[in-house]
Amino acid sequence: MHDAPSAPENPGGTMHIRTAALAGSLVIIAAATGCSGGDAKPAPTVTVTKSTTAKPSTDDSQATDGVLEMGTKKNIDDDANDVHLTVQAFEYQQPYKGPQPQKPADFQGGDIWATISIKVCNISGPNINVSPTPWSLAYEDGTSIEATGLSGGDMPKPEFPMDKPVKAGRCAAGLVAYPVPSSKRPERIVYAPDGTDPIEWAVAKS
Structure with missing residues (x-):
């Protein structure tokens, strides 16, 4: 979702x-x-x-070539449907600093777990459903790693919720885990739900 x-x-x-x-x-x-x-x-x-396209606000002075500094909050306004959100990526950890979940499976393409800390707020309008699905990691070589959809068990806590309704004036926050190769780091965190222009935050090189 x-x-x-x-x-x-x-x-x-x-x-x-x-x-x-x-x-x-x-x-x-x-x-x-x-x-x-x-x-x-x-x-x-x-x-x-x-068909509509929700567009992020363009008044953010912290964007460089369209990529935001980590921690920057971004507005998304879909006036046609009275939807007004803010999205924010706070931190990237590689490897995740807490207790490590079971090692990623071979088919997942990574040998360690990394996490992003994110927050989505429903400023005004109807309820929204939030999910880790729109969030991914983008690498300099053009490859990307999507959210696994895994939850519960020993996955890093607090987990960002899966398919959770959020009322106006409320927020959802937490961690999303990714099986990543330990030999390289992503360049950007990308938020790209259907109908919305992608929003990106820069990941520090070390």
């Missing part, structure tokens, strides 16, 4: 709107009911699909 607005509750109204992210597009489903009384017929269910 990617970070996406989830459905707000509206038990007493005549219109219920749900917003979800799907393959780079935002799908809005509105179910309208007819007014009571008379011979009025219920209005039909209407489904509208439109």
